[in-house]
Amino acid sequence: MNYRQARWEREIDGETVNEPLLAEKRTETVHHDDSALPEEVTRDELTLPELSEPEIASHYTRLSQMNYSIEHGPYPLGSCTMKYNPKFVEDLAGLDAGAIHPARPDEFAQGTLELLHELQELLAEIGGMDAVTLQPPAGAAGEFTGLLTAQAYHRANGEAERRQEVIVPASAHGTNFASASLAGYDVVEFSSDDEGRVNVDALEAAVGDETAALMLTNPNTLGLFERNIEEIADIVHDAGGLLYYDGANLNALLGRARPGDMGFDIMHYNVHKTFASPHGGGGPGAGPIGVVDHLAEFLPEPHVREDKDGNYELYSPAQSVGKVHGYQGNWLVLLKTYAYISRLGDEGLKDTSSMAVLNANYLANRIDLDIPYEPFHHEFVASAGEQDAAEFAKGMLDYGVHPPTTKWPEIVDEALMTEPTEAVSKEMLDVLAEAFADTSDLSETELADAPTTTATERIDQTSAARNPRLSWQAVERTDD
Numbered sequence: 001m002n003y004r005q006a007r008w009e010r011e012i013d014g015e016t017v018n019e020p021l022l023a024e025k026r027t028e029t030v031h032h033d034d035s036a037l038p039e040e041v042t043r044d045e046l047t048l049p050e051l052s053e054p055e056i057a058s059h060y061t062r063l064s065q066m067n068y069s070i071e072h073g074p075y076p077l078g079s080c081t082m083k084y085n086p087k088f089v090e091d092l093a094g095l096d097a098g099a100i101h102p103a104r105p106d107e108f109a110q111g112t113l114e115l116l117h118e119l120q121e122l123l124a125e126i127g128g129m130d131a132v133t134l135q136p137p138a139g140a141a142g143e144f145t146g147l148l149t150a151q152a153y154h155r156a157n158g159e160a161e162r163r164q165e166v167i168v169p170a171s172a173h174g175t176n177f178a179s180a181s182l183a184g185y186d187v188v189e190f191s192s193d194d195e196g197r198v199n200v201d202a203l204e205a206a207v208g209d210e211t212a213a214l215m216l217t218n219p220n221t222l223g224l225f226e227r228n229i230e231e232i233a234d235i236v237h238d239a240g241g242l243l244y245y246d247g248a249n250l251n252a253l254l255g256r257a258r259p260g261d262m263g264f265d266i267m268h269y270n271v272h273k274t275f276a277s278p279h280g281g282g283g284p285g286a287g288p289i290g291v292v293d294h295l296a297e298f299l300p301e302p303h304v305r306e307d308k309d310g311n312y313e314l315y316s317p318a319q320s321v322g323k324v325h326g327y328q329g330n331w332l333v334l335l336k337t338y339a340y341i342s343r344l345g346d347e348g349l350k351d352t353s354s355m356a357v358l359n360a361n362y363l364a365n366r367i368d369l370d371i372p373y374e375p376f377h378h379e380f381v382a383s384a385g386e387q388d389a390a391e392f393a394k395g396m397l398d399y400g401v402h403p404p405t406t407k408w409p410e411i412v413d414e415a416l417m418t419e420p421t422e423a424v425s426k427e428m429l430d431v432l433a434e435a436f437a438d439t440s441d442l443s444e445t446e447l448a449d450a451p452t453t454t455a456t457e458r459i460d461q462t463s464a465a466r467n468p469r470l471s472w473q474a475v476e477r478t479d480d
């Protein structure tokens, strides 16, 4: 067997690149039934890596060490709520009992259905909603599903044709705009007031007969609580529109305040944010949505319900918008969510939001940067001032921490949107605070060289996103 000597760094076209351990390519002749598949999708030779277990183990261990993860330390990306993912939920998700085929008949899947049913109820209780569907696979998918539900409701009232607009604050997450247009709506943007909250006058002017829904997150992207939320709800409801809650900031309110009590009609839960299931590289996640009573019959199918004999069954709500994901949604992600909520209980959920808010305020207090909008809750938006926020973030990497979200929301110049979460200890907050302080002292030229202590120096972000190398094989670079 020929193994190529492992090398950490390789020269490709005169450039040194970090290259994981590589095996000699081994070419195998594969046999296939020529008649079964069209020729253009079959091949006669297949190149496979051939590695021993120690080599594989060291390969993946090295790769994992090149990366920064939530297991290394704080990940204070504002709005993302990157909290530690406790391992006991993984143990539960790994149980054989969880490996159940999604098409198993209801009578043989009672335990699974019961858990899903209970999670529907728990989420409804947490959000102050009447009915919950677990189907959507992410927050953004929840937004889209929520808007389809709103549309179905307006259609049932004969108002779908007229209600063509979804109103979104300028500071909203990009997915709000995208979901609204994907659902076929015209997006109407409105600005905030001087204090960083909903400008009620601007909103009143924007709301009307054409309004299908207003999408808000509360606290908003500046971490500020929308104090006028009841008035806002009245304005939207009086015009016949619906109020949509973007649940990404629920970590600030968990166990203490409920979107349903504030007047929201529809909401999504980002379970990978609030309820500590991992943010996967693009998934899987889950973005259940909750709705008030009069929208329940439009929710996607299947929904889980309990019959009069205490059995659980899947059913399709009367005027369901249909399916938005396969089967019952991302079951194992939902199981982790259930495990996390049950372990914390009422008091634990309350502690979560208190600690999240306390941590954000402690950290903000310890850093010298200007924070123009207060009082914030679980996150704050500092300004990098004279420095470029993206460069500032590169500088922070050299202090061994993950930087905050940069340049959003745009209402703060050179925004550093920071959310430490409740999972970070005081000691780690101090480390973060020092990283902020040391980075503020760096000159433009020093920042331009950063980072220098990470596994790779600055990468070309555009080509990294456009031409990712996802194969185990070293691909010779052909681009110039």
Ligand SMILES: *Cc1c(COP(=O)(O)O)cnc(C)c1O
Pocket: 079, 080, 138, 139, 140, 141, 172, 173, 175, 176, 217, 246, 248, 249, 270, 285, 287
């Ligand atoms: C993360 C986020 C979303 C989208 O949620 P995903 O689960 O990532 O699809 C929507 N709105 C806000 C404010 C967010 O932070």
